[in-house]
Amino acid sequence: MSTRALIADDERLMREQLSARLNEVWPELDIVAVAKNGLEAVALTAQHHPDLVFLDIRMPGMNGVDAARQIAQLPSGDESGDGWSGCEIVFITAYDQYAVEAFEQGVVDYVLKPAERERLTLTVERIRARLAQREASRQPPSTGSAEMQQLLLKLAAQINPNAAASKLRWIQATVGPQIQMIPVEDVLFFISDEKYTRVQTATLEALIRKPIKELVDELDMNLFWQIHRSTLVNTKAIAGVSRDLRGRQLVSVKGHPERLEVSRSFTGLFKGM
Known part of the structure; x- marks a missing residue:
């Protein structure tokens, strides 16, 4: 059974480039949907139930961090009855500082813009290993973990520091x-x-x-x-x-x-x- 993925980025060229690069380094990957913003990403994730979601951190309307928080709240297989257990998140970013801590904690991976083949190959290897480990242990995805929630809160505060005070x-x-x-x-x-x-x-x-x-x-x-x-x-x-x-x-x-x-x-x- 192939791994299903969704790509969300407000830049058309970035969506097309990432799709093309993923096809090169992970030809079995099935890209089931493409979103232009965070709201679309959440809606399409709820509709298609992918195993993997690539989210641009900075998008108009709802950014990628807020979209990840919404995706973490989507009902999984025990509530929706269709067997979907949630998805892994990979952030797309031109801002390395937002991704370093996530990468170091091992909670989530990231793709730097522009998506270069060599770096994307490493990302794909880690994602595949994480998905295989999750399948073997029947564990839920990292999206709902305490580490992931804390990471998303930190990223949200970095992107919008005024929100934390309100x-x-x-x-x-x-x-x-x-x-x-x-x-x-x-x-x-x-x-x-x-x-x-x-x-x-x-x-x-x-x-x-x-x-x-x-x-x-x-x-x-x-x-x-x-x-x-x-x-x-x-x-x-x-x-x-x-x-x-x-x-x-x-x-x-x-x-x-x-x-x-x-x-x-x-x-x-x-x-x-």
Whole structure:
């Protein structure tokens, strides 16, 4: 079965050059879709479920880092029912400083513009080894790992330093008949259903209409980890992680009896547990 890939870059010549170079060094690779921006990349990833996504870091509208964060939240096989387990990310960049740390951590690889055959060959070798290891161990992709989340946060701060200072500090929520202001640090976890998001503290339960997808962009993700497409948990409130009889990871929360399920896409957050 061939590896399926998606390329996202706002420069047509770069898309064409990378496609041509990949065809030379990895002829078995099946490029199933090409996107011109981050929004298209997320939508086409959801549609085609590639094994690998090449993302330009700087694109208009939604940049590659934000697109990677959105892709990490897409439902995987355990939720969508089609067997897709997520994808690996490779960043395309003309700015080496944005990629060096990612490369050194081994969480993600990168392609420097212009895509030169020799460098791309090394990238492809590493990607193929990572995909083979993932297949052999049946592990989820690095996209949902704690290391990847931290890396994306750092890259996002480098690209848009003003965004880091404007993170949500208060939640305006409905508690019974009243509207109450809840400090973000007091929230143990957020859980969404189709209409509302439940805000749980040690002393109260409240409801807001803001979906998890928006909260991920507005909250400090050093404080909150996404463990399911519908769940965010305060890292300071995590008491421990256990497994049930079906092998699912369950997070125990300090000051609350509820245990929160970790979806397959985010099991890498608690690697080794």
